Amino acid sequence: MDHLQHVNFDLRREGSSNDNNKKGDEDNNMDFKRGSWTIEEDLTLMNHIALHGEGRWNSLARSAGLKRTGKSCRLRWLNYLRPDVRRGNITLEEQLLILELHSRWGNRWSKIAQHLPGRTDNEIKNYWRTRVQKHAKQLKCDVNSKQFKDTLRYLWMPRLVERIQASSNSNNQVNIQQSNDNIISNNNNIVPNMSFTQENYSSTTTTASSENSIGTQISDMSANCYTNYPINQGDYGESLISPTGYFQNGALDFRTVDIHDNQQNMSQLLLDDVSDNFWNIEDMLFLQQQLN
């Protein structure tokens, strides 16, 4: 039960308090339990939401008999217990989408998450901080610098597209419509018509590594998100598939790329770091090709 690995951690926060109780927040009230959620608490919350739906989190927490703040319940539900939440490795397609959308919107994690089915803003934020910022740090440049943004935009993202295309060529095509019919539930609050027990608990909190049909189908779907995935476009004025226009019709367009403008920067990056597992040997060769 991989997803429960952290259930008992963070006990240091148990019972701690803070005087800044403002705006009606109950977060710092000593009467509320803090720290890791137990299986029993999870089951209580899931069953209550299954019966009564979500929202009005403070009163929900009270009526469910949970000694938790509404905030804590909401967070637990949205980031962990929702049936459609998807955890596990961020796929290449999702990485590409995150980079694209972040280049457009910045740290608007929830907005970005709306376009990655099953992914939470917290998970995307964690991905950005642990992966992308790490690489910026290793490349000795600020994550918000033009240098690093250019690296993402002109080298990392096209490279991801190449990898996606390479992998999609070797995989069977997926019936997107079928996936769409069966899966698309992002942005909707799903209240399954079932109650949760300890026995079916694990199957309701899916992980990406599990071979359940939902995880597989979502993965299949995301594999095609740059070609024909009918994502909810929300407030996009133009195509979500190619927000910045680099990937029109699924094809790379380097017309706007003047790699030589960044030649000095990129050369310095190459000198600075060749050891990272993201910028592997293949990537280094690719970068050098672009610079020559």
Added chain:
DNA sequence: AAATGGTGCAACCGCGCGCAG
């Protein structure tokens, strides 16, 4: 085998917005 350091990620925090009264 033990110690140490790095990483991933769940959970917490403060802040601000929107809405109802």
Added chain:
DNA sequence: TCTGCGCGCGGTTGCACCATT
């Protein structure tokens, strides 16, 4: 208009796990 509450967002924290020494 003002006030309080509910909620969501982005940033931060710190433990468990894992790899390395």
